[in-house]
Every structure is written in structure tokens, then in C-alpha cells.
Amino acid sequence: MCSSNRSLIGKTVLLTGANRGIGKEILHLFTREGATIIACLRKENADFSLFINDLATKYKVSITPLYFDLADEDNIKAALKTLIDQKIKIDVLINNAGIAMGALLQMTSQAKLKEVFQINFFSQVLITQYISKLMIKQNSGSIINMGSVAGLDNFAGYTAYGSSKAAIMFFTKTIAKELAPYNIRVNAIAPSLTDTNMALQMEDKATKEMISRSDLNRLGQPSEIAELALFLASDKSSFITGQIIRADGGM
Numbered sequence: 001m002c003s004s005n006r007s008l009i010g011k012t013v014l015l016t017g018a019n020r021g022i023g024k025e026i027l028h029l030f031t032r033e034g035a036t037i038i039a040c041l042r043k044e045n046a047d048f049s050l051f052i053n054d055l056a057t058k059y060k061v062s063i064t065p066l067y068f069d070l071a072d073e074d075n076i077k078a079a080l081k082t083l084i085d086q087k088i089k090i091d092v093l094i095n096n097a098g099i100a101m102g103a104l105l106q107m108t109s110q111a112k113l114k115e116v117f118q119i120n121f122f123s124q125v126l127i128t129q130y131i132s133k134l135m136i137k138q139n140s141g142s143i144i145n146m147g148s149v150a151g152l153d154n155f156a157g158y159t160a161y162g163s164s165k166a167a168i169m170f171f172t173k174t175i176a177k178e179l180a181p182y183n184i185r186v187n188a189i190a191p192s193l194t195d196t197n198m199a200l201q202m203e204d205k206a207t208k209e210m211i212s213r214s215d216l217n218r219l220g221q222p223s224e225i226a227e228l229a230l231f232l233a234s235d236k237s238s239f240i241t242g243q244i245i246r247a248d249g250g251m
Helices: 021-032 046-059 073-085 110-136 159-182 205-212 222-233
Strands: 012-016 036-041 063-067 092-095 139-146 184-191 245-246
Touching: 012 021, 012 110, 021 036, 021 046, 021 110, 021 139, 021 222, 036 222, 046 063, 063 073, 073 092, 092 222, 110 139, 110 159, 110 184, 139 159, 159 184, 159 245, 184 222, 205 222
Parallel strands: 012 036, 012 092, 036 063, 092 139, 139 184, 184 245
Antiparallel strands: none
């Protein structure tokens, strides 16, 4: 791992899906870079509490857990209202949380389709509405949405997941135009299959097919996605907005 230049000192980051996979790697990297983190997850977890306490001590930063269920809009609103009431300055919002689903069209129920869209799109729009109000008042901010190549390329069996990711990436480009006058940048990362527990849930045949599509012929690593998120969160990307950046090993 490269040495840190503490590029996020003085910045507060709201990160959803902070307790696993790409989100946990982002949390680790951003604390190393000096960020104050509001780590969002669905419910309290003893192991995660120990993890963030160790990180906070090691890197001398503040990490505050914030619990809410993305399936419950009232729960989301109540949690975010606590931030607004405290007038906390949010410099970076990373909408990372999401769920995967693979099923052919005829096997995709309306209930499952709505569940995937609630977690991967509607909840993230709601969070962005709340946090962007804070950013507008401070006339600055960076919003990073986690998309997917599944929302850009066509894959059989990805009606629910791919459509939800396509929606969040279109949303990214739209609000980038709306928020640019307030010095708020909005970008999305579109990873291909990444080496996380989500990848382990796929059938071996499907995983091998996804890997074979990549010129680098391997899974992405969470650390590689986290490094891209760091760039978009930092002042090094100050002239980049409205972009969907693929991290796919060449597909």
C-alpha cells in the first residue's frame, strides 16, 4: 500500500454501505487520508464497531456510525435529520450501498424489482436530496455514486440490477448539471465484477464469463475502486463532474 499524503484532512465524508466490500475498503483508505467519516450501515454490528474504533485510533480521526435501513424511507429521513439539526458540514457523499440480483426476465418478480430499485436508486436519490441541501448552503461538495458496467453494457439476467444502476448513473449526469452552479461535483464509478462477497454469490460459470470479458482477465480489487473514489473525493479532481468512470479492466 502506498504511503498517505493525508489528502482528505479537514473533510467530512458520508459513506453508505461502509461495513463490507468496496465500502469497507473506502472507509479504510479515507481514514488513512485523514477524513472524518460518518459510516452508514443498516444496524449496529459489534465487529464493525471494533473495526472503526481501531481505525479511528490508528489514524487519529473521527468515525461516527449512523444506522438506517435503505428499505425504509422514514428511517432514512430520521437519520439524516440528525445531521441537518446538528448543522454538520458534509464535504463528500458516497452512495455506495447496494444489492445485487441476477435473474432472467420471466424469473424477476415485481416485488424483487421494486426492492432492488428501492435500495439501489430511490433511497440514494433521497439521501442525495438531503445532503445536497447542506452542500448548496456551503457552496461546495463532491458526490460519488456507485454505478456498474451492468448498467452500461447488456448482460442476460440483469434486468433488475442493471436497470437500477443505469438509473443511478443517469441521475448522476442530470444532477451534475443542476448542482454545478453551487460548486458541487457529481460523478459515478462503474466497476465490473469486483472481488467481494457479492462476487462469491454468483455462479462460477457466470463469474468466469465476466472475467473473460476483461482484457486484464481478472476481478477488480476493492482497493482499486477505493483509490478511484479517493481521487473523485479529493481536490485533485476539481475539474471533473458529470462523468461515469469505468473501472473494468478493459471491457
